[in-house]
Amino acid sequence: MNVKRDRYFGRQYFFLVLFIVVWVALGMRLLSIQVLNDQYKRSSMVISIREEIEIPARGVIRDRHGVELVVNYPVYDLMVVAREVKPFDTLLLCRILDLDHLYVREYLQRQMRDPYLRVNRGVIARQLPIDQIGKFTEFQFRFPGFYVQERTMRRYPIGVAAHTLGYIGEVNQGVLDRDSYYVAGDYIGISGIERSYEGVLRGEKGLRKRLKDKFGRDQGPYLGGEEDIQARAGLDLYTTLDAGLQAYGEQLMEHKIGSVVALEPSTGEILALVTSPTYDPNLLSGRERAKNYHTLLNDTYRPLMNRALQAQYPPGSTFKMVNALISMQMNALRAETRYSCGGAFHMGRLTVRCHGHPGPTNLAQSIQFSCNTYYCYNFRDMLDRSNYPNTKAAFEVWRAHALSFGLGKRFNNDLPFGLAGNIPTSEFYDRYHGSGRWRALSIISLAIGQGEILTTPVQLANIAAVIANKGHYFNPHIVKSIGHPDSLNTAVRERFETTIDPHHFEPIIIGMRDVVLAGTARNAYIPGITVCGKTGTAQNPHGDNHSLFIAYAPMENPQIAIAVIVENAGYGSTWASPIASLMIEKYLTGEVKREALENRILNSKLIKR
Amino acid sequence: MYSNTTHQHKGIFRNIDWVMVVLWLILVTVGWLSVFSTGNQETFSNIFDLNQRYGKQLLWIVLAMVVALIILILDPKIVPPLSYMIYALLNLSLVAVLIFGTEVNASKSWFQVGGFALQPAEFAKVATVLAMARYMSAIDFDLTKRKTLLTVTGIVALPFGLIMLQPDLGSAIVLFAPILMLYRFGLWPWYLYGALTLALLFILDLMFSTYVVVGLIIISVALLILILKAKKREAWLMVSLGLATIVLVFAFDFFFHEGLKPHQKERIEVYIANLQGEDRDIRNIGYNFYQSKVAIGSGGWTGKGYLQGTQTKMNFIPEQDTDFIFCTVGEEFGFIGSMFIVSVFLLLLYRIIQRAEIQRSRFSQIYGYGVASLLFFHFVVNVGMTIGLTPVIGIPLPYMSYGGSSLWAFTILLFIFIKQDMHRYEVVG
Structure with missing residues (x-):
């Protein structure tokens, strides 16, 4: 072996050092973003997976003979994913759904400001009547990013035993902090049986994880649906009431x-x-709930007290x-x-x-x-x-x-x-x-x-x-x-x-x-x-x-x-x-x-x- | 004139360095697996489906192996004499692509023939290294001479200029990678150190402020004078050097704020923010940085599992199977998989350097360093870009990114060296 040694022979070791430095530098950076930092894992879920929550029907409440005291009826919420919204005819939307166009604009801007909110569904209008929803679906192709979500509300066919049956309402921050089952916008029993039997009546929410592409288009189930949870309907209750x-x-x-x-x-x-x-009890269900609640609360005879x-x-x-x-x-x-x-x-x-x-x-x-x-x-x-x-x-x-x-x-x-x-x-x-x-x-x-x-x-x-x-x-x-x-x-x-x-x-x-x-x-x-x-x-x-x-x-x-x-x-x-x-x-x-x-x-x- | 009979074997693999071949094969294989993973698996029929990118890439790989075999069969002694001609031909093709090329994304980089396209710039990299090796292997080569230095610069500058006309900044910039090779063969080291120092100072200038950098320079000069106990003349030299550096930094700062277009400035600012660990402007300029970091970062220790990635399939990342192919490795195989690929690359580079050092032929030795420089630059800039360490420059990851041109060019680049290495005893250099 007669390898020729030149004047700059020693400089080859510079390359060895360079490679080691690069190996360490890339390794540290990869370790930092892949292992030590879990922010990117969370972002990944938000970016590429849409979690579709299925809210099961709430249990019906009956009296001792089977007479229905509390039943469900469907209402429709208008949902919007701010990032998917393209310029649309705001006035048409507002006319169909009887909304204030300033409110709509401001709502969308607010959603856009938050990186989490803008890619997720937010409720822009609640409990819309069926005829408005019918007209909206007719024009839905003109409003990309808007969706209709069916939800059930409570109705009391004979309107008795208001205090005993209780009512449901949106969860508050206290519940959200305490119980991870609920997310903002969920309904929960606030008083009466609706409260004490919440766990039985609500059933279990279903969860479907769907892959989405960068345009938010559905790309099929995530992991073949193996992490999906089937919704379980709430159980009916037979009360002792006559x-x-x-x-x-x-x-x-x-x-x-x-x-x-x-x-x-x-x-x-x-x-x-x-x-x-x-x-x-029908007063505390539906769109007028807040107003009615206030009236009842201020009544000097204290009708809300049981x-x-x-x-x-x-x-x-x-x-x-x-x-x-x-x-x-x-x-x-x-x-x-x-x-x-x-x-x-x-x-x-x-x-x-x-x-x-x-x-x-x-x-x-x-x-x-x-x-x-x-x-x-x-x-x-x-x-x-x-x-x-x-x-x-x-x-x-x-x-x-x-x-x-x-x-x-x-x-x-x-x-x-x-x-x-x-x-x-x-x-x-x-x-x-x-x-x-x-x-x-x-x-x-x-x-x-x-x-x-x-x-x-x-x-x-x-x-x-x-x-x-x-x-x-x-x-x-x-x-x-x-x-x-x-x-x-x-x-x-x-x-x-x-x-x-x-x-x-x-x-x-x-x-x-x-x-x-x-x-x-x-x-x-x-x-x-x-x-x-x-x-x-x-x-x-x-x-x-x-x-x-x-x-x-x-x-x-x-x-x-x-x-x-x-x-x-x-x-x-x-x-x-x-x-x-x-x-x-x-x-x-x-x-x-x-x-x-x-x-x-x-x-x-x-x-x- | 075989000098050592113990190295004789029969067949075309006689004396072949299997280490380089196996490392090359690993990269090509993992590359194809990643391309397959980013592809649309719902319409999967078979891996040879030429309507799918993974099907095409498989074809490119087979053809690359054919090319590699041809190189192994050919007589290695014809390479040095042909180098200038290859260089000339490739420069001609770079001119031709400006005239006959197809315009994609506002740049004319491709020859389009039917459903297939060739990118001459990829091959120009090989040709440039060949020409430089040929020129530098001359007996009287001496990089300290100004004329030599200018000639070498010229060899790089011609294809660089032609590629910039397309324009394709990424492909052009990599032609400066052989500065590492020049360093090994006698370049005055301060060219390299100076360039690195200035680059570092410029980045520090953007990260912190001009005054921090100026302070740093003043302190360094003062320390140097004190520690080296410099004589009066040396001290003056250092002070003037420091002053010159300060002037350069100010000039750079002025250029950055006044000379750049707003979008160029923002790009650099986003990159600097990335270096500092901040995900800035993730919806526009920082989008690529952010999405590729999310993809790799979500991999964890061992990744989400092969084909289980969510970020590298749905087009969140532009060029997810070409320039950003490393994201798939990071997401699906995690830290372990990423470090495996990083290690394979660096082992291959080290092996090339090692083999280059034992070459008897001056040409082979220089060429080996050229191969290593080019691969090193591509590897560092590409992987660095996916994890937010280097700016986003559109260059492929050798052997792994989708695309026939780059796969063939890098395969030719490597196998010419492997072939030279096989015959290292036949040459008396």
Whole structure:
């Protein structure tokens, strides 16, 4: 080998160094953009893949007999991909779709400014009527980049139970941040069943990934469709509501403020959940939603509030049964116990007034005539003169019994936004009166369901159900079956036992029967049906007494338990008991025969509207 | 006059350097796979479908192999004497294409015959390197002489001027690649260093500001004088050199802001922004940069899988199977695949240099460096452009880009050297 060496032989090593430098430089750059930086991976998805989302039909909501309460109907949104838009006849588009041309121009400019928005579909006009869409499709070839997207809206065929059913609306930023399932523009249940059963009703969105070329033209499925997700339709719900009873309740409560809750005692199924004033749920669906919502929000009678779950009232005399039952369980009362009533309970400087009735009463009669004196005496005996070391200890036992009726806490049921009511604690009275410085007389209001006790209408109806069941209740709930009418929504059908022995209920039931037969609520009598009921007249700081009534029927085989509250309307027997009895008659017989009573209720306007 | 019998083998592959051949074959194969991947696979019938670019490219590859075989069969000794004639013929064809060529994209670069087109500029690269090697292999060749330097420059300038008339800036610029070859064979190194230094200063000027560059020059000169303990005369020389550089930088800056048309200026600004890691004006001038970076960048470690790319098929990238073919490698085979191709290229280049150094014939040695310079320049500028390191200049990636002209030209370029190398013992140089 005789390789000739020239003067510049050494310069060959420059090339070796050069190649190594280039290898390292290219390697570092490739490492940086391919591995260390994931911005280009995201851009790649945005640029070349169009994700088409398929929104499945939302589940239909029915009543217990299959009557449709909430259904879907199609609406059409106009979508636009700003980058695909070519110069077009803006005025024609605006004329067809009744849009403002300044808005259209400004919307497109806004979309163009954002590199993500300009390649993706944005909603430029919502819920267009079908005739406008028809005309648009005719001219669609003149508007490249514009698309029509079908969507479903909710409709309420009979327009009842607005609060229970709830409504849907566009997701807000909070939800978007929390739950990656939703994207801006999606709809979500905002209240009622629509909210609590959102996951069931919405189904699962479908996703198709399509390849697109630089002009946005479809180039077939991405990866042969292997990453596509099939949309799954939402499940239908069968509620426990009886649509006829619900509608009748809303009718009876028209022009009154208050609430009606009817339960099936043997299951806890809510048959009717009436709050008044109410509104047509169709108002909160469709294009006028925002406007209507505002009107309802500003209404001084607060029609958006669901009083059946969210209003808290002193139970008044309807609480006497609870006190009597607890007292019997605590061995402070027997069916034969009598206290005499001189028209009032006097103790020192304290006076609790009663009203004229025969006496002295036994337990059943005390309910029949709603004797305040009887319960005041007994309350003192129960807390101050029983076998417990002190008033506070007795009170704790009393409170535990009261809680077992489902009071003082929110039912863990399938309706959102319920309130807990209140059964006061001994700590509260310790703070208020000082520890050891309060006795039964200090809190005597509790004896007649006043004072710090607060209950919601659904809790009151549940008290009636507990008595009907002689000691137990089922969690009041609103959805009977999911998906198929024969399936049972067992998740919410939970049985709870009270701490009261069943035999204690006998005198209570007799008393409640006699309330209707010969007591404070004779207007609740229904020929042929034994109704057990109890009136209540709750004093409250907001104005006139609330009119209350709780009942169940028939006594022999209870099928309905009910609570009625009419705010600031006076005695329980004036408004609440007739309404309750009409509801019972309607539910048990299917028709109302007492037309005079029905007309009086239907034609009464207790509020000006 | 075989001097070493141990190197004798029978057949046309006698003494052939298989390393270069295999590396060439790898690049051609991966190139075709990438061209196939960018093609429309929905209408796929068979890989020989001549209505599809991958079908045509397969034909070009087969023809390139035929050409390579012919070169291996021919007598290598006829190459040096024929070099000037080939050079003359190619320059004539460059003139002819200006007259008879078909105008595509406002430039006359192609001879159109039926469905096929030839690009003489690609072959002119080979001819220029041949002519330079021939001229430089003369016994009395000395690059320090001004006349020699001018002649060499002339050999480059003629085809450069003709190609600029088409106009095709990319193809013309690559003719300056052999400056690397000249450096190896005695070019005063400061031509190279000076050019590199000025280029660096100009880029720094655009990236930061003129004052930063001026400051840098002043500090460098001061440091040099201090460290080298320069005598008075040397110091004055350095100061005046520094001043001259500063004047050049200012001149460049003035030219950039006042002398360029707005669109030219924007192009350069977008390139500079790219160097600094910013994706600027991605809808217009920066579009190519951005789209090709997205394609390569979305590949990750191992890529999306062969034929699974999304960016290199739907025409997001212009010239996705020619100048930007590297994007397909980057997207579908990821960092691993990209580095594999980069390594194959650099191995091939290193092998060429290595073989050039052991040539006995002066012509073969110089020619080998010419081949390496040309391939190196194409490779660096092309790959650099796809990842935003070099400006977008329309030149192909050797052996991989779609197109018969460039594939054949680069194959001829390489195989002439392979053939020379096979016969290196027969020549007494």
